[in-house]
Amino acid sequence: MKNLTLHVQCRGWVSLCLRILCVLRLASCCLPTAAQNLNATGNLSFGTFVATSAGTVAVAPDGSRAQTGGAFVLDQGGLAAAAQFSVHGKANATYAITLPADNTVAMSDGKGHSMTVKAFTSNLSGLNILSKNGNGQFNIGATLNVAASQARGSYTGTFAVIVNYQ
Amino acid sequence: MTQGGRIAVRLTSFVLGLCLAALEGLTLLQARAATARVSATILAPSPAVSVVNSLPPEVSATGTVLVHMESALTAAPEVRMAEPVSAAEPAVNAATMLGSKAGDGTLKGSGMTAAVTAVPSRIGPAKAAGTDTVRVLVEFN
Numbered sequence: 001m002k003n004l005t006l007h008v009q010c011r012g013w014v015s016l017c018l019r020i021l022c023v024l025r026l027a028s029c030c031l032p033t034a035a036q037n038l039n040a041t042g043n044l045s046f047g048t049f050v051a052t053s054a055g056t057v058a059v060a061p062d063g064s065r066a067q068t069g070g071a072f073v074l075d076q077g078g079l080a081a082a083a084q085f086s087v088h089g090k091a092n093a094t095y096a097i098t099l100p101a102d103n104t105v106a107m108s109d110g111k112g113h114s115m116t117v118k119a120f121t122s123n124l125s126g127l128n129i130l131s132k133n134g135n136g137q138f139n140i141g142a143t144l145n146v147a148a149s150q151a152r153g154s155y156t157g158t159f160a161v162i163v164n165y166q
Numbered sequence: 167m168t169q170g171g172r173i174a175v176r177l178t179s180f181v182l183g184l185c186l187a188a189l190e191g192l193t194l195l196q197a198r199a200a201t202a203r204v205s206a207t208i209l210a211p212s213p214a215v216s217v218v219n220s221l222p223p224e225v226s227a228t229g230t231v232l233v234h235m236e237s238a239l240t241a242a243p244e245v246r247m248a249e250p251v252s253a254a255e256p257a258v259n260a261a262t263m264l265g266s267k268a269g270d271g272t273l274k275g276s277g278m279t280a281a282v283t284a285v286p287s288r289i290g291p292a293k294a295a296g297t298d299t300v301r302v303l304v305e306f307n
Contacts, residue, residue, distance in 0.1 A: 036196060036198055037198060038198040038199065038200040039200055040200045040201060040202035040203075042202075043202050043203040043204065043205065044202055044203070044204040044205075045204070045205050045206070046204075046205070046206035047206070047207070048206075048207045048208075048209055049206070049207075049208060049209070050208065050209050051208050057206070083202040083204070085200060085202070105204065107204060107205070107206060115206065117204060140202070142204070144206055146208075150208060151208070152208040152209060153207070153208060154205065154206075154207045155205065155206045155207070155208070156203060156204070156205045157203075157204045157205075158201050158202065158203055158204065159201065159202060159204055160199050160200065160201045160202075161199065161200055161201075161202070162197050162198070162199045163197065163198050163199075163200075164196075164197045165196045165197070165198070
């Protein structure tokens with residue numbers, strides 16, 4: 001009888017410990033100890049160019065611009081710029097970013113014409129570490145597909161970047 | 167403890183284990199997304215500016231390129247013949263950077279033909295006689 005009582009009591013302690021663990025884990029999940037944020041602080045701009053035939057315009061993460069084919073970049077008008085993002089989270093936390101897949105981001109002039117964007121690149125690689133203050137930042141560039149006889153005008157669109165905190 | 171009680175305890179432990187694992191996973195894989203704007207501006211329609219003759223075959227020579235601007239551009243009264251940017255054909259790639267230009271003008275109602283002096287800044291290998299085309303850009307002020 002004694003053995004049976006002890007056995008039941010042990011089961012009771014194990015169950016209690018499990019409950020405490022659950023409560024602690026729930027608290028750690030539901031009550032964030034440090035905010036984790038990702039904000040776009042600068043937009044991606046391919047600047048101004050003329051299109052004499054099909055080609056591409058690429059903006060690197062450092063903001064430099066390159067052209068291929070019948071797209072010729074001009075220095076007048078809006079300047080080219082890489083997109084900028086700021087990250088905030090726990091100090092020294094590691095994170096990775098996920099960029100849009102090729103040709104899943106489209107830009108439109110609002111008049112039925114569009115261009116797609118491919119080859120999103122960043123100045124990060126693999127896992128990255130937030131500073132001791134929990135801050136980080138990165139830039140993103142991409143390549144714009146310009147079709148033959150692409151209509152002139154101002155094209156705009158949006159793209160999303162995902163940060164995975166490890 | 168009865169057999170049913172033991173099974174119930176084991177089942178409860180299993181479910182609790184699953185819950186803990188799931189919560190642990192939620193903690194490890196927290197993701198945030200942000201959206202940025204992307205933009206571009208295409209200035210001139212491609213047929214508006216066309217090269218109507220060609221560079222001489224000797225890529226090291228100074229040649230003249232005629233640029234015809236169609237009347238569709240009359241909306242831009244001030245036109246500056248800007249730096250010719252590059253040659254389009256692979257045959258003149260060795261001399262694609264044109265070092266100088268000349269020509270200024272104002273568009274008339276029927277368009278305008280202007281001469282641009284094109285001087286290759288890099289000397290390519292001697293080429294057989296023939297013509298090469300060069301793409302010239304016109305910037306609008």
